[in-house]
Structure formats: C-alpha cells, structure tokens
Amino acid sequence: MSLRIVVLPLIAILVGCGKTDNGSGDDQKLPRIAIAGIAIESSTFSPAQSHEEAFHPKVGDQIFDSYPFMSVDSPNRKRANWIPTLRGRSLPGGIVTKEAYESMVTKTLEMLRENMPYDGIFYDIHGAMSVVGLDDPEGDFIIRIREVVGKDVLISTSMDLHGNVSERLVQHSDLITCYRMAPHEDALESKKRAVDNLLDRLESGKGKPKYKAWIPVPILLPGEKTSTRIEPGKSLYAKLAPATQHEGIIDAAIWVGYAWADEPRNHAVVVVTGDEKEAVTAAAEDLAKSFWDARSEFDFVAPTGTLHEILDKAVGSNKRPFMISDMGDNPTAGGAGDVTWTLKEILDRPEFKSEDGPSLIYASIPGPAFIEKALEAGVGGMVDELAGAEIDHRYSPPIRLAGKILSIEQGDVHAETEVVVKIGSVSIIVTKKRKPYHKEVDFTRLGLNPRETDIVVVKIGYLVPELYDMRADWIMALTPGGVDQDLIRLNHQRIKRPMYPFDKDMPDPDLSARLIPSSSE
Numbered sequence: 001m002s003l004r005i006v007v008l009p010l011i012a013i014l015v016g017c018g019k020t021d022n023g024s025g026d027d028q029k030l031p032r033i034a035i036a037g038i039a040i041e042s043s044t045f046s047p048a049q050s051h052e053e054a055f056h057p058k059v060g061d062q063i064f065d066s067y068p069f070m071s072v073d074s075p076n077r078k079r080a081n082w083i084p085t086l087r088g089r090s091l092p093g094g095i096v097t098k099e100a101y102e103s104m105v106t107k108t109l110e111m112l113r114e115n116m117p118y119d120g121i122f123y124d125i126h127g128a129m130s131v132v133g134l135d136d137p138e139g140d141f142i143i144r145i146r147e148v149v150g151k152d153v154l155i156s157t158s159m160d161l162h163g164n165v166s167e168r169l170v171q172h173s174d175l176i177t178c179y180r181m182a183p184h185e186d187a188l189e190s191k192k193r194a195v196d197n198l199l200d201r202l203e204s205g206k207g208k209p210k211y212k213a214w215i216p217v218p219i220l221l222p223g224e225k226t227s228t229r230i231e232p233g234k235s236l237y238a239k240l241a242p243a244t245q246h247e248g249i250i251d252a253a254i255w256v257g258y259a260w261a262d263e264p265r266n267h268a269v270v271v272v273t274g275d276e277k278e279a280v281t282a283a284a285e286d287l288a289k290s291f292w293d294a295r296s297e298f299d300f301v302a303p304t305g306t307l308h309e310i311l312d313k314a315v316g317s318n319k320r321p322f323m324i325s326d327m328g329d330n331p332t333a334g335g336a337g338d339v340t341w342t343l344k345e346i347l348d349r350p351e352f353k354s355e356d357g358p359s360l361i362y363a364s365i366p367g368p369a370f371i372e373k374a375l376e377a378g379v380g381g382m383v384d385e386l387a388g389a390e391i392d393h394r395y396s397p398p399i400r401l402a403g404k405i406l407s408i409e410q411g412d413v414h415a416e417t418e419v420v421v422k423i424g425s426v427s428i429i430v431t432k433k434r435k436p437y438h439k440e441v442d443f444t445r446l447g448l449n450p451r452e453t454d455i456v457v458v459k460i461g462y463l464v465p466e467l468y469d470m471r472a473d474w475i476m477a478l479t480p481g482g483v484d485q486d487l488i489r490l491n492h493q494r495i496k497r498p499m500y501p502f503d504k505d506m507p508d509p510d511l512s513a514r515l516i517p518s519s520s521e
Contacts, residue, residue: 037124043334046482048094055088127163128258156198213284248276328481337434357425
C-alpha cells in the first residue's frame, strides 16, 4: 500500500489532545496511526455501576506513559506518526453507565475526526466491558470508529484473555491478539505485539490479512480455574507461540472469556489471522479442539474452602504469611469491593479479639465516613464508625469498626485516602474508594509488614506475582459477592446454551473455523 504523506505545517495546528508525534521530528513518509481504547472488566452480577471518573481517561501524549515500548526514543515511536486520542482504563467494577460510555466514545470519535486521515489504529481494550442497555460495547465502539475513519484503515486490537470476542469485533478488527499468561505478566508484551503486527503490515505493504478464523468455544470458566501457571491452561496457551511460526500465520489467540457478565458473547473464543487459508484454519481448529478436550481438567489454581475452614487452618499454621484470597468480592474481577461478610466473620472469631492473637491484615474495605472520622482523630486516635456495604449489602450490612488509627496516607490514585485501624490483633485497611492490594509497597507504605504477619487476607482471586512469591501458604476462600466462583449459583439467563459447565453432558460442538470477512468486504 502507499503510505500517506503528512504535510508538516498541518501538524502545528492539530489540537493538543490528538497531536501527531513520532518522537523524532521526522514525519515524512511514515504511517499515521491513532491510539484509542476504553478498558474495564465489569460484572453484571454486582449492584455497582462504573462512572467515567473511574477510567481516569488520558488524552494526547499522556497516553504514551502507558506504553514503555513507545517511549520517545523507542524504535516503535519512530516508525509512525502517532495520533493518541483517548485511553480510559478502570479497575474492574460494575456495569458502566450509558452516560459514561457515550461520553468517552464521543470524545474519542471527535478527536479521530479532527486528525484524519489514518493508515492504522491501535485499539487497546480489555474486552469484558458491560454497559447499561448495550450488548457488546467493544463491538459497538469499533463499528462507530469505522464509521469515522473508513473501512480501509488497518485496526489492530489488543485484549485481555478474559475479554469477549464477538463476531462483529473480529470482523472490524483486522489484527487481533490477547494476553497469553494469567496472571497477566505479559500484558505489555501482548500490547507491543499488537503494535508490531500493525507496523509490520503497514511497512510491508501487505495491509489487511487475507483470513481471520473465528471459533466460538462453548466453555465459560472463571479465571481462577484457567490460570496458565498450571495444567491444562499452561499447555494450552503454550501452543500459541509455535502456531504463529507457521508460514502464513500472523497471530493466534485464545480467549477464556469473562464469566461474571450475562451476555450472549460471554464464552471462550479462538481467533487465528494470516494469509494462508489452510494454515489459519488448521491452527484455529487445533486450538479450539485442544480447549474443548481439556474442559473437564480445569480446576482452581490453589486449594479452596469455606472461610471458616480456612481460618481454622490459618490460625493453626506456623507458615507466615498465610495468604487468604477473599474471592467473592474481588475488585480486580468486577466485585464492588465493599462486601463486609468476610471481615465480620474474622472480627467475630475469638482468636482475634485480643492484641496478643494471631496477627492479621485485612485489605481492604471502603468506608468514606470512617475515613472522615479518622482524619479528624489523627494517627493514634480512636475511631468508632461504620464502613463497607454502601453498594453491595446483599450478604452483610455495614460493619462497625472501633479501634486505634495506626496510619493515614493520602493521594493514592484509586483509594484517595487510606487508613489502618487496629482492632484486637487485626489491622484493617479502610479506604475512601475501593482499591486492590497487589504489591508489597501497598502495605509497607502504610506501616504494615505482610511478610512478618501471620495471616494476610486480600480481596483477590489468584495471587498476582508479588503476593504469590511472598506467600508461605495460600488458600482461596469461596466467599459471596458479585464475582462468586459458583457460576451455577449466579443464574445466568442470557448466555448461549448449551454451555460447559452449565450443561456438562452436552454433545460435542461444531468447532470448525468460521472465516470472517474484513470490514472492507
């Protein structure tokens, strides 16, 4: 293909929120590539709703801060004239309001119109966003982008493997890939792959791939059962990189899908892209069959049990820290993050009533009113106030926390204000807004030492790398919440049936590749 020439005087008048930048000042004969995307993993089984401020939208050159591989001196930055528009990324949460979605989409489309034309777009999404009154928002968004930029622009889509890939998302994405690791240690590597694939196709003049094989696989499992740390997920995802080495294949990807939303698109998917029909088709069908054949082998990545059972074991253990995942209200999977059920159970146990009991850190519970009282009392002061259950009070009401304030920190991008309150032998992190605690520094900056604590309870599913490496022992608690691990109990109504494990005796599905035409056909 012939790349468009950018007229230098035009650059000076482009608006700051979408200016052209390749980091070098040499804009001649380079492809013009826009960057856009809205990302969230949102549970429709949580009563929470997500608003625009949760996405902390970045515009213009701010967007480059999210991509170390596109720093000002990086090779990728110099290979194109980049037009960053809007990139919003929220912590997982509840369904997105229609107003928030429309606001961010409208702003993105306006920026795209202001800086046309384009040779390519890097479409950076999660894939599990749900919006009030709208199915498949990522598919809706890409269609609206196409209406602005045209059918010939090459779009490369980057996703989380827990995203959902509808047929129309594949149709309007020319290149599409996702993470190959869970936990997502390869997130930036995957985004770079999406950018590299886009640049390679533009620079070589090959343009759109000739074939996209899409295979919906009727399996819906939680991420805690499909981790690539263990089998069969480990071997299944290990097949992806070798598949891309075959002549005629650009990329191969497997999406587990997102289990805590109730839409027809929620299921596993395989997509392979390339220029050789037989290679693309064969690779997709092999991956889909491998996934289906292994469906009954998937199990939790760690031991599980009821909270009562796990606390009994943790109290009697000499391993420190004993990590407990409070899975049902995991804010990194879409839980509201303010369910008080687990914390109430802990504080009701006699072992933790005294300061001499087993040391325990609980991370965390939102409590704006408690935070206000703590700021008035200061470090060392006593506070007695309610916290939690402002949003998700289905399982337990707000909990009264009466104790001594050990520390106060302000300025966190998610929590805003964090307070540690000591009740008996339990140190509870209370936040103004919900926040997941994934890194050791999240604790140490609050004066806590998780490595020397007997029990650490975190609202999470499988442990992220830092917590995983820190653990001496670990059990995942089957607790209630918006991301309940018991999918049958959630009572999905709109997913396509039959679906494993909802219909365990279902017949083998048709896993033949469906070749999806490009948006220009």
